[in-house]
Structure formats: C-alpha cells, structure tokens
Amino acid sequence: MINVLIVEDDPMVAKFNRIYLEQISGFSLIGIASSIKEAWEIIEEQEVELILLDLYVNNENGLDLVSELRAKRIETDVIVVSSANDQSSIQTALRYGAVDYLMKPFDFDRFKEALLQYADQFNQLKAEALKQEQVDQLFLNRSKEPLGEQEELPKGITKPTYKKVFQEINQLSGWFSTAELSDASAISRVSLRKYLRYLEEQGMVESRVSYEGTGRPLNQFRLSQKGNEYFMSLLSE
Template identity: 30%
Template sequence: MNPPAQSRVRVLLVEDDLRVARVNRDLLERDPDVHVVGSAATCAQGDALAQALQPDLILLDVHLPDGSGLGLLRHWRTQGRTTDVALITAADDEASVRLALAHGAFDYLIKPFTGARLNDLLARHRARRLGAAAGRARLDQGRLDRLLGVGHPAPVPLPRGIDPHTLERVAGALHATPVPVTAEEVGELVGLSRVTAWRYLEHLVRSGQAVLEHQYGHAGRPVKLYRVAGPGEAHQSE
C-alpha cells in the first residue's frame, strides 16, 4: 500500500556548498518517502526552482553567492508563497534567527546538526501538512498548538522497536481523525498491519498522547478505540 500523500515530501535544497548539499541530500533520502527534487547554489537559482518545482519543503542557507537566504525568504513571503521553509546554516547569531522567524521560517538548524534533529524537522513539517489536509475551517487552541509545535516537551528516546517516522505517521492519523478509531482503522490509514498499528497506538497511550477507550455491547471482547488525549487527561492503560 502506498504511504499517505502527507508522508511524501518533495524537498528543494538551496545550498552553495556542493559537498554539504550532497550530505544533506543523503540524510534526507534515508527516509524513503522524502525526495530531493532540486538543488540550487544561488538565490536566483533557488527562486527559479521554487517556482518551477513547487516543492513541499525548502531547506535554505543564509550565506549565498548572490545574496542572503533571508532576503530570498522575505521575497517569497512578499509574493505570497507559503511553502514551509527551514533555514539550515552556519549563521548562529541571534539577529539572523529572529529575522528568519519574523519572515516565516518554520524551523532553523545551525550547522553542524544531527540526523535526529533533521528527522524532527521532517516530522514537524508532515504534522503541519496533515493538519492543513484535515480541511478544518476553524481550529481550537489545542489543535492550533499542535500545528505550531507549541507546548510539547523535549523528545525522549523511543523504546526499542518504535520507529520515529512510523510513530509520527500514526500520531498524525490519530490527530486527523475526529472520532475514536480502532488499530485496524489506523493501520488502513497509514499502510500498517493491525498489530503494528496497535503497538504504536499503545505507545502513544503510555506516553500520554492518546487515550484508550473500550466499546462494550458487542459479543466477545470489547472493542479498543483510540483518540487523541485532551488537555490534562490522565494516562489510561489496560
């Protein structure tokens, strides 16, 4: 089964150091659902490729031969381009970071960065797209905070056998579903077996991100249903 469209990410790299661009491409494409569709070494090339390729995500350097990536980001926002743009740069001064965020960068990575931090960037980008794809005209504060990445604790090491990319897909499917769902239904949404989806859902319950409910009134064992945990809800377990 093909992965959901929100899991597939088309990336444009704007980086003048060809060696760094190659390393970043290799890191990104370790994820089979990520494809680097273009690479630019200047602001002019980056602008042209952004228009021609319409990528989902742009990874942008600050110091480029013909100008500043921050200026290019400002140009895109002025033109109404809302593509997710993350700065990946050696520019570590506070002024550059503040300016990037003021111009609508959704993330900022200072070189050198870890593969885990890059994976976190991709997971946040996917979560933002999943929230947009849900098509809700109005958001409550909890959903908006999840979309913005606000209020989440620092990530902790995952248990053995829990893949962060798969976990992000399962959590995203749960957030996008307005009613409690079974492990089988989540598995169908993200292309996993029922047992694998159940294992990830149980991890979300143990970590306080999801709530397990039992639906009674049917013959045999009660049906297990999962939903996103609301603010202040206690962990629920077997």
C-alpha cells in the first residue's frame, strides 16, 4: 500500500480528495493536514510516500513544504492539487519534482489517472535495474504530445471534431462555458466535456471556476497561449 497524506485547508476539497482516494486500490490515507505544521507532525511520525498538496494552505505556500522535504532528503513524492495556474507555481512545482499537477476543479477520471500513473512509477522503481523503455516511460510522457504528433488519439476523440471544437473556441474568444460552446458548435455537452478535458490535459485550454450571480460554481475555459499557437498551425494544414 502507498501511504498518502492530504494537505488541504478547505474541508470540502479535502473530503472529496479522500472519497476519490478511497475508490482507488493500492493507496492508504494516513492523515489530512489543514496546515503545514500539521503536515510535518504527520510526516515525522509516519512513513508518507505521497502527498496530495494544495499550494495555498492557511496563507502558507505549500511549495515551501516541498522545498524543505528536498533539503532534508526525505523521500516523499508530491502531487500538487491546486487552483493556481500561473507559470511560476507550475514551473517551481516541476523543479521541486512534483510528479503531477491537478488544477481545481478536476474530475475523478483525471484524479484516478494521476494516482495510477504514480503507482506504476512507484512499483517500477522497486526493481533493481530498468530497461530503456521503462526509463522512457518514467521521464517522457508521450501521451501529452500535441495532436498530429501522436500515432493514436484517445477513444472518442476524432481529428475533424477536434478541429471544429478548436475553431469554435477561437470564435468565442475569452472565457466560455460548456453550454456556450455547445450552442455555438451544435455538439452535445457530453461530447464536449471529453474534448475539453483532453484539450486541458494537452495544455491547449485553461480553466477556472466562476461564481456568477446565482452563487453556483461554473466551470469556464479559454484558449491558452499554446492553444492559440497550435490553432494557427491547424489553419495551415
């Protein structure tokens, strides 16, 4: 079992992370910390293999925890779970060795993918010696290559529809909801969710949660800089 510590100061988010984690075999939740201090108390008392880490914990920077872990040579891995989508946070997380970065809000499928990929890496590294193909899988995530550079697309994703979705997103400009994109493209919301999830994984779109007049959370998206650049390449095909 892989021992997991959740570091999250939002009780509701911590609850959902726990519920998600309990649905994936091979992992054991050993604690939930709502502050960096609480996190250290658990780390010092128990063996923690993986931390699900929010970057902003009670006005503290979660990356400081990662930095100190590395300085003390504590062999604990980190998956960042945060709403922070700025370049500095993401780049710093990568430099500190975060194995994945989940942007809030995320669905169970993306959470499960992150945990299973980590479990695969964790188990492979138990071997005394690895083959080049195994090392490639650890250091190169080829599933994240842009469309057109992959030999196969994920199930349910077709290139013509992918292009159409891209074109409609570009026409909308700025932040948009799944419903707005569905109205513009005449593609069902169910289908669009698959494409938007895939686009976000590729870094082509970015997301946020907006609380409008109703007070209810609304997921919104917009084309990223990488997406804008790739859209221009699609037009030239």
